[in-house]
Amino acid sequence: MKHDIDPTLTPMGSGEPAACAACAVRNSSLCGALSAEELSDLNVISRRKTLKPGQLHVMEGDSAKDFANVTQGVAKLLRGAEDGRQQIVGLLFASDFIGGPMGIGDAEEPYTIEAVTPLELCIFPRTEFAKLLERYPAMERKLLDRTLSELQLAREWMVLLGRKTARERVASFLLHVAEKMQNHGCHNKIGFDLPLGRADIADHIGLTIETVSRQVTELKKLGILEMQGARHVVSYDMDALRTESGF
Amino acid sequence: MKHDIDPTLTPMGSGEPAACAACAVRNSSLCGALSAEELSDLNVISRRKTLKPGQLHVMEGDSAKDFANVTQGVAKLLRGAEDGRQQIVGLLFASDFIGGPMGIGDAEEPYTIEAVTPLELCIFPRTEFAKLLERYPAMERKLLDRTLSELQLAREWMVLLGRKTARERVASFLLHVAEKMQNHGCHNKIGFDLPLGRADIADHIGLTIETVSRQVTELKKLGILEMQGARHVVSYDMDALRTESGF
DNA sequence: CGCATGAATTGATCTGAGTCAAATCTCGGG
């Protein structure tokens, strides 16, 4: 457990006037809905937060204090039971937005959010950000669009968890990560890194570590992919991987 | 397969000026965001659609033509594979809103929607409804809130599908339905009807018909509930049911 | 550069839920 290490918080705002403008996810995140001038409204309320792998951003049950944007790295969204069983209900990549219940009043964090790689967040106090959403409908619309795609993804995952075999789950997971992580390669052959270890993969696709491992081995034997270390995947045939991923 | 029976479509609008005002889900649906006068904007574009159990409202892959409100009955939202496996990714009850991707352009229906009980929908043409959303931010906000709760529910279901045992799944499902269906009873003892048959329950919680049936039998043996016919549940101890439902 | 430690793989065995196959129940229609 490395959960006790304190994350780093850096104020932005007036000191760095162009912080938002220079942001790596400026265009792909919610902020993309704002013009350069409007952006300064956001700039003044934002703070940067840096987390090391394993550190928690928020914990299930905490009172929700702010919204955030992921500017770098990968985080996992998880729900756990006392007995150790846990389910990763989502992964957060650069430009993803964090902000569960939108009501203005108090609210509880529905999930624990933990950094899986070094993580950089841009956080906004809850009430102030809510005001901005009201002022800039384009941003609220963008949030709605994103929420709808997350809903769709969650339901996709319900199909995976409810009806797919172990093989199909692993193949689907690899395809999902390949899409999200910048990868090199072309056509049918690409390489990419897994942000998660086997334990987290297992918790995301509803299997055990051992089963994940065995399925990866089988995909290697089928000549569909090759591992370079435990984290780097090279797929020789993405189409075949797609076939293995089921419907 | 009863899918070929045509549903009934009735125009509303000018002929029935007060149609919306008299609507059963007036206050609990999105429309609750509108004042009595504003409601007429909605009234003129809405049509009523009636489906019998088993009839489809839309099919996965169709081009999305409209949004809708459920005014009565229960529908299931499902995604299927060619080989017969299918997963119910959600249930729609009275006052739930139907409208997947919000973009103004063309879009595909992501799921098949099928009536499980006699169903009554209030449908709105896609583009016209989108315009109304822009005109009435309160309605758009309400849509965002609803979408967020659906996302939360979907993730809850991911936990069920990914980590819960058969017993826990059946108990969780019963609790979910008990909340959604109007039920009579008090305290710890309540009775309610299951809108779904065993096959649909199985497809919703990622089990087989037989396993669902066996788990229901066991819950009976434990004295937690009693069945009156296959569809009516009487639970003598909701707390015990909650315990069985796992985390 | 070797060593230690946690992560990943592999193997052997077990088991919860699936599959296949009958009963049995239920309920609408005649």
Next chain:
DNA sequence: CCCGAGATTTGACTCAGATCAATTCATGCG
């Protein structure tokens, strides 16, 4: 009220994936 089709339950057996138990591998550190 009875009948029959479809839904549900029950039973016997199987199997995919879990569990338990060693290896083997990778990587960071002294």
